[in-house]
Amino acid sequence: MKALVTGANGFLGQHVVRALLGKGHAVRALVRPAAKVESLGWPDTVEVVRADLRAARELEAAFDGVDVLVHLAAAVSGGEDAQFASTVVGTERLLDAMARSSCRRIVLASSFALYDWSAISGTLDEQSPIEAGADLYARDGYTIAKSWQERVTRRYAEKHGFALTVLRPGFIWGKDHGYLAACGQQIGKVHVVIGPFSHMPLTHVENCADLFAVCAADPRAKGETFNVVDGAGERIWGYLGDHLRGVGEKGFRVPVPYTLAYGVVSLAFATIFKRNLKLPHVLVPCRFESRLKPLRYTNRHARDVLGWRPPLGYRECLARTYTRA
Amino acid sequence: MKAALIGAGQIARQHLGCLEGIPGVQVVGICDLSPSVAESAAERHGVPAWFTDYKAMLTDTRPDVVHVTTPPPSHFRLAMDSLDAGAHVIVEKPATSTFAELDQLVGRATERGKALIEDHNYVFNAATREIRRRIETGLFGAVVHVDVLICLDILGPGGFADPNTKHPALSLAGGAIADFLPHLASVAHAFVGPHRDVRSVWKKRKDTVLPYDEFHALVDAERGTATVGFSGAAQPDGFWVRVYGEKMQATTNLFETRLTFDRVRGGPKPLRPLLNGLEEGSAVSRAAVGSLMRKFKIGPGAYDGMWDLVTRAYQALASGSALPVTTADVLAVNRLVDALKPASPRA
Numbered sequence: 001m002k003a004l005v006t007g008a009n010g011f012l013g014q015h016v017v018r019a020l021l022g023k024g025h026a027v028r029a030l031v032r033p034a035a036k037v038e039s040l041g042w043p044d045t046v047e048v049v050r051a052d053l054r055a056a057r058e059l060e061a062a063f064d065g066v067d068v069l070v071h072l073a074a075a076v077s078g079g080e081d082a083q084f085a086s087t088v089v090g091t092e093r094l095l096d097a098m099a100r101s102s103c104r105r106i107v108l109a110s111s112f113a114l115y116d117w118s119a120i121s122g123t124l125d126e127q128s129p130i131e132a133g134a135d136l137y138a139r140d141g142y143t144i145a146k147s148w149q150e151r152v153t154r155r156y157a158e159k160h161g162f163a164l165t166v167l168r169p170g171f172i173w174g175k176d177h178g179y180l181a182a183c184g185q186q187i188g189k190v191h192v193v194i195g196p197f198s199h200m201p202l203t204h205v206e207n208c209a210d211l212f213a214v215c216a217a218d219p220r221a222k223g224e225t226f227n228v229v230d231g232a233g234e235r236i237w238g239y240l241g242d243h244l245r246g247v248g249e250k251g252f253r254v255p256v257p258y259t260l261a262y263g264v265v266s267l268a269f270a271t272i273f274k275r276n277l278k279l280p281h282v283l284v285p286c287r288f289e290s291r292l293k294p295l296r297y298t299n300r301h302a303r304d305v306l307g308w309r310p311p312l313g314y315r316e317c318l319a320r321t322y323t324r325a
Numbered sequence: 326m327k328a329a330l331i332g333a334g335q336i337a338r339q340h341l342g343c344l345e346g347i348p349g350v351q352v353v354g355i356c357d358l359s360p361s362v363a364e365s366a367a368e369r370h371g372v373p374a375w376f377t378d379y380k381a382m383l384t385d386t387r388p389d390v391v392h393v394t395t396p397p398p399s400h401f402r403l404a405m406d407s408l409d410a411g412a413h414v415i416v417e418k419p420a421t422s423t424f425a426e427l428d429q430l431v432g433r434a435t436e437r438g439k440a441l442i443e444d445h446n447y448v449f450n451a452a453t454r455e456i457r458r459r460i461e462t463g464l465f466g467a468v469v470h471v472d473v474l475i476c477l478d479i480l481g482p483g484g485f486a487d488p489n490t491k492h493p494a495l496s497l498a499g500g501a502i503a504d505f506l507p508h509l510a511s512v513a514h515a516f517v518g519p520h521r522d523v524r525s526v527w528k529k530r531k532d533t534v535l536p537y538d539e540f541h542a543l544v545d546a547e548r549g550t551a552t553v554g555f556s557g558a559a560q561p562d563g564f565w566v567r568v569y570g571e572k573m574q575a576t577t578n579l580f581e582t583r584l585t586f587d588r589v590r591g592g593p594k595p596l597r598p599l600l601n602g603l604e605e606g607s608a609v610s611r612a613a614v615g616s617l618m619r620k621f622k623i624g625p626g627a628y629d630g631m632w633d634l635v636t637r638a639y640q641a642l643a644s645g646s647a648l649p650v651t652t653a654d655v656l657a658v659n660r661l662v663d664a665l666k667p668a669s670p671r672a
Contacts, residue, residue: 034488055490078483081335089359137369144365152361276623 002026003216004066004103006053006094007073009035011177012109012169015209016070017046023213030062030073053090063101068216069094072109074149080141087145088152095156104161105222107215110150110168112201112227113143117289123296124201126168126225131286138277138286165221169208169228170201170297175321177205178243181291182236185282189251193240195258198294199233204317207310214308226302230310230317233297246322258294326350326643329388329412331379331403332395333357333366336417340392341370343625343632347639354386379403383410390415390642396493397504401426404441408433413440413642415635418507420655422497424663431652440648442638443655445511447564449637450630452577452584453512456568459575459586460516466571471516471551473509473566476559479538486533498666499527500536502555508564509553510661511654512579516568518547519657523664529672530558536671544661553665580627582619583612 003020007013008029020027021043028047031037037048049062053073063069071094075086098106115124116131131139136147150166157164171180182200185192208228215221234242237253244251266285273279281287302308312320328344330337333355344352356376357363367375376382383391383406391407393400393416401421404414414434420443421427434441447453459465479485485492485501497503514520525542529535538557544550564579577584585605590597625632637649 032489034482052490079335081338082483084362084365085334088361088365092359092361134369148361148365273621274623276621278623278626279621 001067001217002028002065003068003070004028004030004049004062005070005072006030007071007109009037009040010072011174012172012205012208012212013072014040015174015205016072016212017042019206019209019213020070020216021046023217025213025217028062028066053094054085056093059094059097060100063098063103066101066103068105068107069098069103070107070109070212070216071153072212074109074146076142078141080144083141083145084148088148091149091152095153095160095162098162099156099160105163105216106153106157107165107167107212107221108150108153109212110166110225111143111146112168112170113139113290114147114150114168115290117293117295118286120293120295123298124227125298126227126301135286138284139290140281140287143290163222165215165223166225167208167212167215167228168225169203170233172203172205172208173317173321174205178246178321183240183243184236184256184292186251189249191240191244191251191253193236193253193255194261194292195294196237196253196255197235198258198292199296200236200239201227201229201295201297202233202239203228203230204310204312204321206320207312207317210311211302211308214306218306220305224301224305226305227297227299228302229297229299230312230314231297231299234314242318243322246318258292261292262288326389326639327353327386328390328392329354329356329382329386330366330392330394331356331382331407332393332399332417333359333362333375334394337366337392337394338370339625339628339631340394340415340635341366341372343628343635345370346632347636349643350639353388354382356382380406383407383412388412390639393417398422398493398496401430404430405433408437408439408441411437411439413442415442415444415638417444418446418511419443419497419503419662420507420659424659427655427659431656434652440638440642441652441655442634442648442650443507443511443658444631444634445507445515445650445654445658446628446630446634447508447579448511448515448630449633449649450579451633452579452582453515453566453630454633455584456566456575456577457515459573460570465568465573465575468516468549468568468570470549470569471513471566473512473551474554474556474564475505475509476556476561476563476565477505478560478562479535479557480531480533486535488534491534495534495536498670499540502527502535502537502540502557503662503666505555506662506665507658509555510658510665512566513544513546513551513553514654514658514661517544517549517551520544520546520551520661520664523661525665525667527667527672537667540665540667542665544665579630581612581616583609583616585609585612 009031033050075083114130116129120128184194354374356379363375391412393403494504522545527537528539541554568575573588585608587601641648
């Protein structure tokens with residue numbers, strides 16, 4: 001089986017390439033023209049194709065002999081419109097090319113960001129509602145772009161008969177990516193931990209990559225949507241403590257109850273800030289919830305359908321994240 | 326009045342935000358080559374119809390005004406077809422890639438009896454308007470000279486100097502800086518009028534994909550002189566305008582809300598620097614707070630000039646009164662832009 005992997009040199013992409021190779025699949029890696037791939041240590045068997053999805057004219061050739069597209073490319077920084085152009089317009093162009101090829105299988109990296117966090121209580125799973133309509137535009141640029149990317153991909157799949165698997169990872173962590181939005185607010189050495197006992201939807205990058213590689217080859221994944229988490233999730237307080245120890249930082253953790261922090265943010269948003277969406281994310285209630293709301297998480301659906309279990313436990317993940325090479 | 330937009334990117338959202346607040350204006354359609362860009366903009370701003378074919382939009386929605394908010398190389402064709410479809414046109418800067426195209430566009434607009442308005446937004450910023458008000462009321466005295474300088478980091482990999490894909494502005498003579506020439510030229514023109522003569526220096530300081538990253542010019546104009554410039558290396562970012570009048574001098578940073586005046590005062594001459602300094606200090610402090618608050622406020626932010634210009638344009642079109650940017654203004658500004666451009670495509 002041959003997989004075309006977009007965003008192959010990104011944080012998740014590098015591990016997905018490794019996981020696919022590890023399962024004996026062939027990989028064609030799509031990276032941007034200026035990307036540096038020499039240091040990634042890929043074997044010669046990895047074919048590197050250089051193209052910018054926003055502008056490339058000849059994307060069709062990238063699908064030659066490809067059985068499955070693993071689409072990970074998305075902008076994680078930049079202005080709202082730049083993210084939309086990279087993530088959504090790039091996807092339209094890529095899938096237009098795929099429609100003209102013989103490849104009919106796609107695994108898409110979506111995101112936990114898509115969920116309507118305000119509407120969910122208890123356990124967040126694949127049946128939870130996703131943000132839609134006008135409310136979506138109150139969220140951040142990343143969420144808007146990722147929501148549209150999934151929407152566009154589902155439409156293409158419907159129209160062209162692609163067999164689609166959507167994977168929605170939670171917070172992806174790993175080497176050099178240990179400090180996450182859910183850790184709260186850092187002010188110098190002080191970490192304000194909002195809802196210290198809340199669980200985090202963690203997915204270690206190697207566990208996450210493993211599920212991508214599994215889905216690329218397993219026909220049972222066709223037509224499915226899976227949340228990707230390591231399990232029920234570590235609590236923020238403990239995770240942040242492990243992170244600080246791991247990187248050797250001396251930081252102080254100050255706990256603030258979630259309901260108190262959310263109440264203050266909501267009140268300020270509705271009164272002094274007059275519902276202005278230009279505020280920093282932590283001051284906009286719906287964005288605050290999407291990063292910090294205390295919910296429960298599960299990978300049960302992937303387990304039920306595919307028999308998948310994350311290969312690495314929390315302690316092993318910690319070791320791989322913080323042990324110096 | 327019915328408005329439609331061709332191009333649904335970042336600047337289009339500013340136009341849409343402004344149009345939502347103008348009474349009697351209804352946005353009837355929005356178009357973009359990317360269906361999801363067009364559809365998401367329509368969903369977000371409550372626009373009833375979206376298109377990927379602008380000609381279909383012009384036929385189906387019959388707009389009174391078309392906003393052309395696409396990358397510059399496409400403006401000419403889109404504006405021409407919009408005029409031919411019987412609409413007034415508000416076009417983002419630079420209106421066209423070359424002066425010859427602009428001349429044709431103005432000719433067509435005149436022939437059809439339609440307005441062609443280029444977005445000279447910084448001429449309508451609050452600070453620029455206040456300086457012009459003082460000039461009009463005689464407080465400022467006659468303008469002698471104006472300095473206009475944009476310092477902006479365009480060298481980063483995310484924007485104009487993107488190593489992965491060629492930014493559309495790089496097809497203009499002068500590259501990324503050419504995208505800013507209409508700002509420089511329109512502000513200079515607003516204070517000293519049409520130019521007579523120009524001397525430009527174009528340079529490249531950094532090794533990037535940009536053909537030039539530094540530009541400075543001296544302009545002799547009908548009502549005074551001007552220097553205009555763009556620096557990709559000088560930091561921090563700022564859009565500095567200094568206007569020298571016979572009774573007063575004004576300094577403003579159009580990227581923020583800073584505006585200060587130095588004036589000739591009565592009283593003992595030795596006290597003038599002190600009084601001007603105190604006045605300046607208090608104005609700068611207020612502006613610093615104002616610039617910060619503006620970031621947290623709902624509204625146009627740094628695009629206040631565009632909102633003002635577009636609002637005035639619709640009022641003028643509805644009542645038949647004088648347009649905020651006339652055809653003569655557009656021609657004079659673009660003649661200056663053309664004169665400022667570099668002789669060779671690369672340094």
